[in-house]
Amino acid sequence: MSDANVKEQEPPTSGEVEEEGGQNRETDKVNLTQASQVFTAARETLFPKETTHTGRHALSLEWVFGMNPALPVFSLQDNDQLVVLYAGAHNGIIYNHTTNSQHILQGHCSPISCVCASEDRRWIATADRGKTSTVMIWDSYSGIPVHTFFDCHPHGGVIAMAFSADTKYLATLGAEDFQCVCVWDWTNDTENPLVFTKINPEHGFQEWILFNPNDDTQLLSNSKNQVLFYNRAQGSLQYVALKLKKVADADPHGSGGTHGSADPFQTVHMAGGFLTQSVFHWRAPQILTASAAGSLVLWDTLEDLTANQSLPIERVRVVHLQEEPITVLAVTDRYLVTGDAQGHIKFYDEKFRLLTWYDEFGLDAIVSISFSKEDTKGYTEDCSLEAEPLYIRNFVVSTVSSTILHVSSQNGTPQILLCEDRDPINAVACHPKQPIVAMGNYRGVLKLWDYNTKVIVCSRTFEPNEKIQCITFDPHGLYLAVGFGSGAVHVMDPSTLQSDPEERFHYTKHSIEHITFSSDSKYLATADAGRTVTVFFLHTDEGSLPRWMYLGRYRSHYKPIKDLLFGVQLDSTQPRLLSLGMDRRLVEYDLEKSAVNRLLISSSEHVEQSAVPKCMTWYPPLTTEHFLLVASDQYKMKLFNSTTKMCRKTLLGPVYGSPIKKILVLPKSKALESNSYHLAFITEDKVGLQSLPLDGNPYKSNALICHPTGVSNLACSYDSRLLFTTGGSDCTVMSWAISLNAMEAAAALGGRDLEPFYNLLEGGRDGRFYREMEEFFYYCQIHHQGTDSMEKRQVSTKIPLSEVPSLMRALAYFPTEQEIEDMQNEVKFSKYAETGKYVTDIDLEEFIKLYVNHRPVFGISRDELVQAFRILANHDSAGRPVLQRQELIELLQARGEHMTEEEIAECFASLLGLNEEEGEEEEGARGGGHTDIYKSKSGEYSLACAIPEDISVETFTSDIMGFPPSAEQRSRCSPAE
Numbered sequence: 001m002s003d004a005n006v007k008e009q010e011p012p013t014s015g016e017v018e019e020e021g022g023q024n025r026e027t028d029k030v031n032l033t034q035a036s037q038v039f040t041a042a043r044e045t046l047f048p049k050e051t052t053h054t055g056r057h058a059l060s061l062e063w064v065f066g067m068n069p070a071l072p073v074f075s076l077q078d079n080d081q082l083v084v085l086y087a088g089a090h091n092g093i094i095y096n097h098t099t100n101s102q103h104i105l106q107g108h109c110s111p112i113s114c115v116c117a118s119e120d121r122r123w124i125a126t127a128d129r130g131k132t133s134t135v136m137i138w139d140s141y142s143g144i145p146v147h148t149f150f151d152c153h154p155h156g157g158v159i160a161m162a163f164s165a166d167t168k169y170l171a172t173l174g175a176e177d178f179q180c181v182c183v184w185d186w187t188n189d190t191e192n193p194l195v196f197t198k199i200n201p202e203h204g205f206q207e208w209i210l211f212n213p214n215d216d217t218q219l220l221s222n223s224k225n226q227v228l229f230y231n232r233a234q235g236s237l238q239y240v241a242l243k244l245k246k247v248a249d250a251d252p253h254g255s256g257g258t259h260g261s262a263d264p265f266q267t268v269h270m271a272g273g274f275l276t277q278s279v280f281h282w283r284a285p286q287i288l289t290a291s292a293a294g295s296l297v298l299w300d301t302l303e304d305l306t307a308n309q310s311l312p313i314e315r316v317r318v319v320h321l322q323e324e325p326i327t328v329l330a331v332t333d334r335y336l337v338t339g340d341a342q343g344h345i346k347f348y349d350e351k352f353r354l355l356t357w358y359d360e361f362g363l364d365a366i367v368s369i370s371f372s373k374e375d376t377k378g379y380t381e382d383c384s385l386e387a388e389p390l391y392i393r394n395f396v397v398s399t400v401s402s403t404i405l406h407v408s409s410q411n412g413t414p415q416i417l418l419c420e421d422r423d424p425i426n427a428v429a430c431h432p433k434q435p436i437v438a439m440g441n442y443r444g445v446l447k448l449w450d451y452n453t454k455v456i457v458c459s460r461t462f463e464p465n466e467k468i469q470c471i472t473f474d475p476h477g478l479y480l481a482v483g484f485g486s487g488a489v490h491v492m493d494p495s496t497l498q499s500d501p502e503e504r505f506h507y508t509k510h511s512i513e514h515i516t517f518s519s520d521s522k523y524l525a526t527a528d529a530g531r532t533v534t535v536f537f538l539h540t541d542e543g544s545l546p547r548w549m550y551l552g553r554y555r556s557h558y559k560p561i562k563d564l565l566f567g568v569q570l571d572s573t574q575p576r577l578l579s580l581g582m583d584r585r586l587v588e589y590d591l592e593k594s595a596v597n598r599l600l601i602s603s604s605e606h607v608e609q610s611a612v613p614k615c616m617t618w619y620p621p622l623t624t625e626h627f628l629l630v631a632s633d634q635y636k637m638k639l640f641n642s643t644t645k646m647c648r649k650t651l652l653g654p655v656y657g658s659p660i661k662k663i664l665v666l667p668k669s670k671a672l673e674s675n676s677y678h679l680a681f682i683t684e685d686k687v688g689l690q691s692l693p694l695d696g697n698p699y700k701s702n703a704l705i706c707h708p709t710g711v712s713n714l715a716c717s718y719d720s721r722l723l724f725t726t727g728g729s730d731c732t733v734m735s736w737a738i739s740l741n742a743m744e745a746a747a748a749l750g751g752r753d754l755e756p757f758y759n760l761l762e763g764g765r766d767g768r769f770y771r772e773m774e775e776f777f778y779y780c781q782i783h784h785q786g787t788d789s790m791e792k793r794q795v796s797t798k799i800p801l802s803e804v805p806s807l808m809r810a811l812a813y814f815p816t817e818q819e820i821e822d823m824q825n826e827v828k829f830s831k832y833a834e835t836g837k838y839v840t841d842i843d844l845e846e847f848i849k850l851y852v853n854h855r856p857v858f859g860i861s862r863d864e865l866v867q868a869f870r871i872l873a874n875h876d877s878a879g880r881p882v883l884q885r886q887e888l889i890e891l892l893q894a895r896g897e898h899m900t901e902e903e904i905a906e907c908f909a910s911l912l913g914l915n916e917e918e919g920e921e922e923e924g925a926r927g928g929g930h931t932d933i934y935k936s937k938s939g940e941y942s943l944a945c946a947i948p949e950d951i952s953v954e955t956f957t958s959d960i961m962g963f964p965p966s967a968e969q970r971s972r973c974s975p976a977e
Helices: 003-009 014-035 740-749 768-785 801-810 817-828 844-854 862-872 885-894 901-912 916-926 940-946 953-960 967-973
Strands: 059-065 074-077 083-088 091-096 101-105 112-117 123-128 134-139 145-150 158-163 170-174 180-184 195-198 208-212 215-222 227-233 236-241 275-280 286-291 295-300 316-320 326-332 335-340 345-348 354-358 366-371 378-381 389-392 395-399 403-408 413-419 425-430 436-441 445-450 455-461 468-473 480-484 488-492 499-506 512-517 523-528 533-539 547-554 561-568 575-581 585-595 598-606 613-618 627-632 636-641 647-652 662-665 678-682 686-691 701-705 713-716 722-726 733-738 798-800 841-843 881-884 950-952
Touching (some): 059 101, 059 686, 074 112, 074 395, 083 403, 091 112, 170 208, 180 215, 208 275, 227 295, 275 326, 286 326, 326 366, 425 713, 425 722, 436 468, 436 733, 445 468, 468 512, 480 512, 488 512, 488 533, 499 547, 512 561, 523 575, 533 575, 533 585, 547 598, 613 662, 647 817, 647 844, 678 713, 686 740, 768 844, 801 817, 801 841, 801 844, 817 844, 841 844, 862 885, 862 953, 881 885, 885 950, 950 953
Parallel strands (some): 158 208, 195 236, 425 468
Antiparallel strands (some): 091 101, 123 134, 134 145, 170 180, 180 195, 208 215, 215 227, 275 286, 295 316, 335 345, 345 354, 366 395, 378 389, 395 403, 403 413, 425 436, 468 480, 480 488, 512 523, 533 547, 561 575, 575 585, 585 598, 627 636, 636 647, 678 686, 686 701, 722 733, 798 841, 881 950
16 A cells, blocks of 8 residues: 555645645535436436436336426426426426427326426426325426425315525415415425415415515415415514505595495405416515406515505506406516417516517417526517617417417517317227327317327317217228217228218217227227117228228117127137126127127126126137136126136236226237236226236236326237326326336246235235134035044045135135135136146145135225115115115025025024024924024024114114124214213
8 A cells, every 4th residue: 555545544634624625525526426316417417319218117107198288387498408397197297399308207196286496497396286295396407306295285285386586495385275385495304394374264265376586585475366475584474465455535446445345455456357476576575466357466565564454555556458368477587478368478667568579379378488597588679669679588388278389589489399188088099000199089189199209190170079089990000990979980091080971970879988890800899878889890892992881789788888899709700799888797799690780699698796897808818718808896807718708717906096997918019028918907097017827916917107087098009018098187198118027027026926825815924814724724624524523534735625615704705606606617627628627626825816816805894784785775764774674584585696594594693693502492482383584493583583673774784794883883872971
């Protein structure tokens, strides 16, 4: 080791400190830059010239189509690259128009309710109004979240935010019943606001908040009829409502007063227009408030203004600027800027003289105006007599129609950056051979979008009342079929989006909910809201072009149709068509024997008892047996034999807060990372992937929030690289990149063999429940051989199928007779296709899988029993649901799976704890001899005494079924203090 190195490691002396201070600071800077991506980020960091997809997640949000037009748009960059910020659903979106790329700010679980940006555009804040309201602060250079406030406004979320001029403070305005304003020092590591105050509801619902750019201790907020002025002093936040003391003979346009009013204070009234936005004057101590009447109110503020003080009349003025309602009020440099309901933008000086305006853009109502903070000032002349030079920054405008416009002040040239959908989107479909996705909205706008180049290749607008409900391509990409809310169906050319008048059908007034082509592209089927299936066929004549014609209709369900699916007959290439309804019926149509105006049904099967089927698809060829996969609202997925419709397997489906509502199998492609099959699915608000084959392993599925207000549809690209989800009411479509390698890696981390299933048992493999399961399992062996047998026991690792129902019930799962049959068939036929032999027994590991897959996901709750009881019961004179004892017994005997008298008596005796000896004593005391349900041999005579004639909800749930009493019952039964 050299002397120099030794000296560097020794602590410096006092004389060396000053000499080495610069070196230490440089070292600290190097260490900091190595540790912080935010510190090293520059403007060009967010959008590198070359981007690579790492595929670290099974699903990664790649693009967001659409925006929230109610929220403002901010200009982030305006020199070398044109970059803007806006919100779409629960994501913040930084869009680079120069490179046509997006960086998506993900972190919220609820739709974003407000967005703001710092004065220098380096920092971004987003907030939501979900169950756990979250405020997130982002670095706009790197896209990294730097601070998060959780549950900061827990009773309503955040409705508005603002940064102080120096960006040190963030003000949040809550949406509670009693609104709260909080000021946060977000640059420090704190979870509590610096100061806060609650607003009296008499001031109206505040919707806008802003810091004074010249004094960060002052803020303002306004509702539609009231402006509040805040002052942060002495560690507290105080506010005063800006009111005007009325004078008896004051001008009503100047004071807003009415002669003889009892209230001596009133907010300024401006010809009936409500207040929109307020700003601080850039130089004078004034607050400027715009109204929907085109006027401006000037409030002269005082530092020592108190809550009980009003402004004298000479300190309030009303200036009428224009006729159009002012929707946006902003300040830039030394100009006042307004945006109005006619799409006009006007610039005023401090004397409120009109300097220049932009009215030739053809815009609708302005939502926001954001000026560039970079050096982009352009020169122009004002419209006054002096014609003085104006230096105006470039700016970005957003409108209520989801249009974002950039205006260059150098030449006044407008440039449309985005023109997104502002209407709900439910329809989405991917081309089977090209990188094209079709999207249709409720305004009748159909777009074809190239998801590789990120450009629209074709669009068509139908009549305004033609809501596009569903769309689909045929398997060869030759046709695009569109179903409308009016009941119309159009078959068109996907390259031009034009259709022949003869191929526009309208056979129903009900909305088209499902639409699909057969695999040979010769049939087209639709299902409408009238629970009717309609089929069209491709008619071909020699010497003429093929055209689509009507075949027939059939109302095959008595409840809404949930899915419609084409398949292929096993012994031929003939298409087959199936529909699935909420009536729990699976209907197959006989296309071969059907004729024009005569659509026939070949079969109608009952596929569920209590669950409601939600969707279906064909199971991939993973086995020699062909299956139809059906998902239900009880988080179960069932495999049905495609020919016999027998339930062959019941499996635990993905459990992500709500049941699956649509599933599809990812197409096989040479470009796929994996050779296995996968499912894509959507729930109420999530999109996910599921690895196949299905076995109930929860680690083989993955899901994340895609549309918090509800996802309505799902489509997959032909090469299985991307998924597309539509958000319906949030007016967005999201593109998700798929990484199957990440999906399979996550599944491998969940464990091998039975380890994932052990984790689904209470306490795992080392828990008490597993030990009880083992004991019951081996007791079943003893029970099968005979508990009184003195012969040598046959030790085995399996039990016969006949013991499975008893074992399930011993574990507190009480399957119906149909469910028992399904379980036994599942095991019995599990190897029949391969070996031709039945399976007659089951080991413990197979039983654990069977139990986990078949048992209810959440059990049976008291609320479900109460709801069922109320449906069956009648109401007494007090309006309470009451069921007669005899009615209950008749329902058990006649409805659902019929029970015999002996079965009913045995069940009630077990529930009520009536044993056989007590029953015989009761019967002997009464003389016996009767054979009705109350006097059978096993003691059911006691039921007449144990069950009252009138059965209430409380009696049924607590006394008969043994559920613990509800909170309401406990409060009624508790002794008075």
